[in-house]
Amino acid sequence: MVYEAHEADPVQGLPSGARFRPVRSADLAGPPHPAGPDRSYALTLSGGMMGSDVWTINGRSYPQTDRLNVRPGERVRLRLFNMSMEDHPMHLHGHTFQVVAVDGRPVDGPLKDTLTVRHMEQYEIEFVANNPGVWLFHCHNLVHMGGGLMAEVHYR
Ligand SMILES: [Cu+2]
Structure with missing residues (x-):
């Protein structure tokens, strides 16, 4: 990432000749998260046919x-x-979630509020319901959101 007007700044903290390997969320690996969920929902994202x-x-x-x-x-x-x-960059309002599985493989993944789910990818995410209200969970591609890729989280 390069900020405007800082294009000429030297890169700091990297050895010369350092190489980068871009990673995707699907590359995450690690031990499973120790806690199980109290409630689960399976959400299949589709459309655009x-x-x-x-x-x-x-x-x-x-x-x-x-x-x-x-x-x-x-x-x-x-x-x-x-x-x-x-x-679909899926975004949850009002909470932070943790990535706990990638394509069925358990991981003790990062905390996020938006996760891009690519074609045929499957992720499991968990959040703690600690912020009562009505919250949106939606695709952050506004064309997709406007086309219906959105749901409401309700506290009971
Ligand atoms: Cu989308």
Whole structure:
């Protein structure tokens, strides 16, 4: 990353000739997270068929998408599977989630609030329901969000 007007700054803290290998979230590996979830939802992301701008979660477009009901204090797991042809940077409002599995492989992954799920990738993420309210979980590609790739998290 290079900031505007700092293009000529020397690179700091790297040996000359250092090489970079870009990594994707799918490259994450590590031990499984020790805690299990109190509640799980499986969410299949789809849509965009034949160039349409209709996008779905479990076959429904917002506002018809199923609510993700949670109770305060629960650890909630979302299993995200992208069977559409486009990437979906999925963003959860009001919470931080942890990546706990990549394509079925358990990991004690990073904390994030947005995770890009690429074509045919599957991630499991967990968040602690510690911020009562109504929150959106949606694709941050605004065309996809506008096309229905969004759901509401509700506390009960
Ligand atoms: Cu999307």
